[in-house]
Amino acid sequence: MTPEDMDLLAALGRARAGVRVETEKPYLVESRLAPLARREGYESIDALIAALRAQREERLIWAVVEALCRSETTFFRGRETFAALRDEVLPALSHRRREAPVRLWSAACATGQEVYSLAIAANEASEVAAGTRFEFFGSDLSERCLEKAQAGIYTQFEVQRGLPIRLLVKYFENQDDTWAISPRIRQLVRWKRINLLADLSPMGRFDVILLRGVLRTMDAALRGKVLQSLVERLPSDGVLVLDPEDDVSGFADVLAPGPGGGVYLRDPTTLSAAA
DSSP: OOHHHHHHHHHHHHHHHBBBOOOOHHHHHHHHHHHHHHHHHHHHHHHHHHHHHOOOOHHHHHHHHHHOOOOOOOSSSHHHHHHIIIIIIIHHHHHHTTTSEEEETTOOTTTTHHHHHHHHHHOOOOOOOOTTEEEEEEEOHHHHHHHHHHTEEEEHHHTTTTHHHHHHHHHEEEETTEEEEHHHHHHTTTEEEETTTTTOGGOOOOOOOOOOOSGGOOHHHHHHHHHHHHHHOOOOTOOOOOOOOOOOGGGTTEEEEOSTTTTEEGGGGGGSOOO
């Protein structure tokens, strides 16, 4: 790829999804575009980019952007974080909400491991108020990722990454060389393709929002915009979960550190469960 090709990809990534394309790492960009080129019937990445320039077809543009945004995920990534959600955050919110459902959103769910981990954690929580209803939502920019997430079928390698054997046996069914999430867990999750740069107000409010593995890949000028949009989707006692290394210094007046890595509270008294 030429420097001009890299500039084109960087401009598209930033404009469409806020993603920062690492132009100094062409090998990484090529590894993400090569499968797309083959899938679309192009003999090379150069041919794919040539078509991109010549046709300016929206479907192809978005396919390229989605490939550039690809993120990796695992089950229960960050054990400390999920333990805090299971043992402290979700029980406290369940007592606060009483008759209302507790709504949780994995805002960049990739292939679904994170939102299924949330659903399992909620099911495993022992201090949740009786009768609590949890509603789980998973969204991503990539249609292909969402298709895999909705299917809920994972390879042996994928379930081995982060998923304790006890939970694998309890919540998954073995199907030859793959594992399928239990239908009772899969049916708890609703899915939607969402661009985090868009207006998020139609999504409504969420008690817990997770956005991990994303902010560090975004253009620095747009990170604050995305964070602000997510904070606005939280109620006054909502919880935002990021990567521990994400910079939230500009939101110190509205986000207080909570338990577990990357957990932030709108209200520091969130974990004081109502009687």
